[in-house]
Every structure is written in C-alpha cells, then in structure tokens.
Amino acid sequence: MGEYIDTVFGPNGIFARRFQGYAPRRGQIELTRAVDRVIEGNAHLLAEAPTGTGKSIAYLVPAIRHAAEHGKRVLVVTGNIALQEQLVSKDLPFLADVLPWEFSFALLKGRQNYLCPSRLHEQQAEPRLDIPGEPFDADRYQAILAWAETTETGDKSELPFEPAPRLWKRFSITSEDCKGNECRFREQCFAAKAKVRAEQAMVVVTNYHMLLLHLHLREITGRDLILPPFDIAICDEGHKMADIAREFFGFRATAGSVRWAGRLLTRMGHGRLAARLEAETSSFFEALDAYAQSDAYDRRLRTPGEVPHQALRAALVETFRVYQEAMDDVLDGDARAELTRAMARAMALVIQIDSAMALADEGSVYFLERLPKGGVALASKVVDVSERLRKLFFDATPSVIVTSATLTTSGSFEHARRELGMRDARELMVESPFDFEQQALLIVPEGLPSPQEPVFAEVVADTVARVVELAEGRTLGLFTSYRNLNAAYERLAGCGYRVLRQGDAPRTQLIEAFRKDVRSVLLGTESFWAGVDVPGESLSCVVIDRLPFPPPDDPVLDAVSERDPDWFEDFSLPRAIIAFKQGFGRLIRSQLDRGVVVVLDERLVTKRYGKKFLGSLPFTLKSRRLAHVRHFLAEAA
Numbered sequence: 001m002g003e004y005i006d007t008v009f010g011p012n013g014i015f016a017r018r019f020q021g022y023a024p025r026r027g028q029i030e031l032t033r034a035v036d037r038v039i040e041g042n043a044h045l046l047a048e049a050p051t052g053t054g055k056s057i058a059y060l061v062p063a064i065r066h067a068a069e070h071g072k073r074v075l076v077v078t079g080n081i082a083l084q085e086q087l088v089s090k091d092l093p094f095l096a097d098v099l100p101w102e103f104s105f106a107l108l109k110g111r112q113n114y115l116c117p118s119r120l121h122e123q124q125a126e127p128r129l130d131i132p133g134e135p136f137d138a139d140r141y142q143a144i145l146a147w148a149e150t151t152e153t154g155d156k157s158e159l160p161f162e163p164a165p166r167l168w169k170r171f172s173i174t175s176e177d178c179k180g181n182e183c184r185f186r187e188q189c190f191a192a193k194a195k196v197r198a199e200q201a202m203v204v205v206t207n208y209h210m211l212l213l214h215l216h217l218r219e220i221t222g223r224d225l226i227l228p229p230f231d232i233a234i235c236d237e238g239h240k241m242a243d244i245a246r247e248f249f250g251f252r253a254t255a256g257s258v259r260w261a262g263r264l265l266t267r268m269g270h271g272r273l274a275a276r277l278e279a280e281t282s283s284f285f286e287a288l289d290a291y292a293q294s295d296a297y298d299r300r301l302r303t304p305g306e307v308p309h310q311a312l313r314a315a316l317v318e319t320f321r322v323y324q325e326a327m328d329d330v331l332d333g334d335a336r337a338e339l340t341r342a343m344a345r346a347m348a349l350v351i352q353i354d355s356a357m358a359l360a361d362e363g364s365v366y367f368l369e370r371l372p373k374g375g376v377a378l379a380s381k382v383v384d385v386s387e388r389l390r391k392l393f394f395d396a397t398p399s400v401i402v403t404s405a406t407l408t409t410s411g412s413f414e415h416a417r418r419e420l421g422m423r424d425a426r427e428l429m430v431e432s433p434f435d436f437e438q439q440a441l442l443i444v445p446e447g448l449p450s451p452q453e454p455v456f457a458e459v460v461a462d463t464v465a466r467v468v469e470l471a472e473g474r475t476l477g478l479f480t481s482y483r484n485l486n487a488a489y490e491r492l493a494g495c496g497y498r499v500l501r502q503g504d505a506p507r508t509q510l511i512e513a514f515r516k517d518v519r520s521v522l523l524g525t526e527s528f529w530a531g532v533d534v535p536g537e538s539l540s541c542v543v544i545d546r547l548p549f550p551p552p553d554d555p556v557l558d559a560v561s562e563r564d565p566d567w568f569e570d571f572s573l574p575r576a577i578i579a580f581k582q583g584f585g586r587l588i589r590s591q592l593d594r595g596v597v598v599v600l601d602e603r604l605v606t607k608r609y610g611k612k613f614l615g616s617l618p619f620t621l622k623s624r625r626l627a628h629v630r631h632f633l634a635e636a637a
Helices: 003-009 014-018 026-040 055-070 081-098 117-125 137-148 190-200 208-221 238-248 255-261 271-292 310-329 333-358 386-394 414-420 456-471 482-491 507-516 555-563 567-584 610-615 628-636
Strands: 045-048 074-078 105-107 203-207 232-235 251-253 364-370 376-382 399-404 426-429 440-443 475-478 499-501 521-524 541-544 595-599 621-623
Touching: 003 014, 003 026, 003 055, 014 081, 026 045, 026 055, 026 399, 026 426, 055 074, 055 081, 055 203, 055 232, 055 399, 074 081, 074 208, 081 105, 081 203, 105 190, 117 137, 203 208, 208 238, 208 386, 238 376, 238 386, 238 399, 238 414, 251 255, 251 333, 255 271, 255 310, 255 333, 271 310, 271 364, 271 376, 310 333, 333 364, 333 376, 364 555, 386 414, 414 567, 440 628, 456 475, 456 482, 456 541, 456 595, 456 628, 482 499, 482 521, 499 507, 507 521, 541 567, 555 567, 567 610, 595 628
Parallel strands: 045 399, 045 426, 074 203, 074 232, 105 203, 232 399, 440 595, 440 621, 475 521, 475 541, 499 521, 541 595
Antiparallel strands: 251 376, 364 376
16 A cells, blocks of 8 residues: 555655656655555544645645545645645646646636626626726726636636736626526636536645535535535645634624615615615614724623614515515516525525524624724624534545644644544644754844733834844744734834835735845735745744734634633634744745744743743744844854
8 A cells, every 4th residue: 555655756756757856755755655544544634744845745646646546536625825726737737747647637716716707798888997996907907808808717816916806896706696597698607617627627626615615505405516526635724724614604794795685675666675774784883883892892792682683684674575576577587696696695684683683603702893994794703613514524524634834732733623623533743844953043032021011012113123134124024913013114114125014015916025125024914924935035034023822802712711711721822822833934935944033022931831832843043132133144144
C-alpha cells in the first residue's frame, strides 16, 4: 500500500525527473502517506502542516490516485478564493501533466462570482454610465461589458481588476435573486455550466459556504442539490470551518433585506401595503438601533420581546399572502420566479425575526450588529456547531481530511476536535521545513503598558514607528483594532516610507503594492493576519499590537462563558493562540527568508498563559530589546 508515493516523490521519482535539483521533503511525504492511509481505511484525519510543507500537493496526489483508480470523487474545500484559484490554475494542471493517472477537475464558486446573462441583458438594454463612486467605475463598467462578449466561464476572476462590489452587483446575482429554471437565459447561465462541469469532474474545488449550503439542503431534501456526491473531502484552512459554520447556520436580517422582500408590492398595485411595510421596517430597525445604544443592551439579546416586532411581522405576513394570491395570475416564467423568491424571503424574515425576538433556539445567540453606514442588523449565530457538522458531514462522508498550518494549540488538537465534532479522527503534526532558530527573532519590548491602559494605542503607534525606522520599512503591522491601526498610520505620516493601510484600496492591490515596493509598510486588521504571502525582503518584520483574544463584546464568547466554567481555557485561549500563530506565520515563507516578529503585549512573557502561546510556536531566538530589530536584519544583508 502506498508504493506509488515513492514513485512520485522519491529521489528518482516523477518530481525529481521534472525539476532539476529536486529534493524530497520529509514533511510533505509524511502528510501524503497519512492522507493515503485514511482514504484507504475510510477514516478521518486532522493534520497540521506548516508553511513550506507543500501541503496542497501532499493531499492532492493520494486523493487523485484514489479517485482515478477506484472511481471516487474528491471535494477540496478552502476558505478563500485565492487558494481555490491556486489549486485550479497551478497545482491541479501541473499534476494532470505529470501524474500517470488521468483525472478531471473543476472549480465551483458561489453564484455571485459568475456573470449573470439576465443581468447582462438588463445592462445592455439600458446602459448605465452614470455610476456613482470613484471615477474609474465608468471605465471598468465598459471593460466588464467588453469582457462579457468573449468570456467562456463568466468567472469574475478572469477580469484584470477586482470590480467594486457596487459595480459587480449590476452584472451578478445572488441565490435569493436567481430565477432558476424559470429564467429565459438559463441555457446561457455560467453558474449552471460550472455546476455541470463539477458534476463531470473527479476533483471538485469549492468553498466552505458552498459545502455548508450543500449539507443543509441535503438534510432537508435528501438530495445533492449544490455539489455532486463525493467520497473524499479535503478541508484546507480547516481552522476557519467552525466559525464559518456558526455564521452559515445563523442569519442576518437588515432593513434592506425587508425592503428587498417588499420590492414588488408597488409594481403589483399594492402601494398602501408597500408604504406600511416601509414604515414598519424603519420603525422596527430604528427601535433596534436605539436599544443597541442603550444601557439595557449587553452584547446580545437576553430577554424575549425587548423590541416590539408584531407590526412588522403582520406587514410581512400580509406581503407573503399578496404574493401567494398573485401566483395564480402570473404566467410569465421570469415574473413567477421573481415572485417566488420574494415570497420565500418574506416568510424567511418572519421566521427569523420571530426566532430572535423570542430567543427561540437555546443553541443560538441573537445579537445586534452595527452596520458600516449606520443602523444595525438583527443577527444570530449557532454557539456549538460540532454535533451538526458531525452528523451532516463527518458521519456521512467516508473520509475527511481537515488540514491547516494552524490547527493545534500547545501541541494538541483537542480544540479542533471539540469545535468540529471529529471524535475519531487520526492526527498528524508535520514539522516545519524552516530553521526558525536561524531565520527568525521574536521580540517583546520591555516597559510596555497593559492593553487595557488608555495610553496603549499611543504607545503602540510610537513603537510601530520605531520598528519601521529600525527595519527601514519592510514591515507588516497586524492590529486587533482599527483604533490602534489608525493611531499607527497617523504616527507614520512623513516617515519616509510608503504606508499602505487596510481600506484605502482592495486587499489584493495593497498586498501586491507591498510586495513590489521593498521598503513599504502595510497595516491591517483581522483579515490581514492570514493569507498575506510575501516571501523575500519586502516582509522582513511583523509587528503585532496585542494578543488576539476574541473581543469581550463577542456574543458567542459571551454565551460560552455563561455555559462553560472553563471557557477561557476551552474557547478564548485556543482561538487566540491559533490567530496568533496565523499572524506569526506571515514572516517566514521560504527557506531564504529571515526576519523579526515584534509583539507589543507583555502578557506574552508575564502571564502564565503566555507560555502556551510560546509553546505553540516553533523555537526562535528571543529578545526584549527593540534595537535588535536592526541588528538581526543587518546580519541577513
């Protein structure tokens, strides 16, 4: 069993013949053998494989072999589009070229990532050049129209730029808006064509939302409606899975979503009901907003009926009935599909608002989420998704491999097991191929105030500026709050280096600019703690403002702390360690990299739990002196 692994990875194997100077990687082969064994034995695997392991090739090779020789279908699930596209544009084509087994593969994204022919027709019929927003939008609008004439996949990732969401919404559609089989453009639908390609492929690459939607609908209908049936599932970036599931199995209702449900009323001659629904929507969400800002609200909804919702509920029920009664008189397929979607949305909102106002599900938290442009959303999350994932996914799939560079805390998979419900999974921790003792230095400067002290943001800003000076730019700043980030950004004004800040441009553009400008500085919050892959001199220093514990106003954390007396050790600490490992992992991306991580939180060395953070990292040299930033980097020159 597994003899083919030496044929592929060995010193005289397929890869060695393909690449001059190829040397087998022990960790990569170790992971490949573990994946092969669990697929062969219909078992599950939790595998932590650090950066540099060659993780995707390690799990793809045995999965492809079993798919090709035993007729199994493989599902590869990722947490972000960038990894999906790396798999289908680089890794899988390479393996299709060199491996001795023939196989096919396909990428399946959410519907909103594809050009919608119906929306395109609307734009072509009534061109909209007066697009509000930034000046380049009109040019990009025309570029999308031109691309639409030639694209074969309709995937927006083909565009040479990332269209602003407000612009792409003119050409795409969500599952809620889609007319489905009633659409007169269904034969041209790019999302439908992508699904057909997936159904014909042996290896299907997708994301967690698509997987969870598939599992949810399969539970309700007993049918595979989103993804084709699969025998092997590989969940990369597996540390994200539980949190994505918490959101997916919850809901988020806004005033905008209610208005969407009632958008057909005026057109159908029910202007009075439309006005009533609008008034009740404004009244309810304004009341929620006021409640969220009052002393009575503390992190989540705790008492049923805190904000009256009966008037809005009645208007939504009436809206549903109007749509339902109109169905008999609507013959046009497009119109019926639009009416069906609006009707379903109206009833879903009734159920969601009823549930939140009654605190109906003890396994969920209901809370108010502030929106960027003002107002609030009414939201819920499931506190514990482990049993649902176990039942719907792990028990129903012969072999699941969950992998990430950051799955363990203090050398244990216990937190991942508990979060995901993987009771009987085998385990593997792959050693890093990098020599962190030689390549990295960890500095926790002396004399820093506690993160709870009012002066902390100011001291962080001053210290980040000093680090940037010592590192001569070349710094990624990772922050736990926009307050600290913006304080550092203002302090760096006039520092002599280009400073890139999250929110000033699309994420991909900021990372690319940081990569190209070797002396630049990049500042980001949560989404930049992972997925920033910048090997080389451009990223020579990482500054972390504080240990990334979940914020105290997190409603899930609040619920867990009430239910679990060991909530800090079981929930808060493991999550902080995994996030910290993600941030630390931005530094060393290749065997040639050398750099410094500066942590501006003395709890890492003064608190007992700091040892668990340090014990979860590879062994590095350590210092308390900020001046060592320059000394260590100078040795690499």
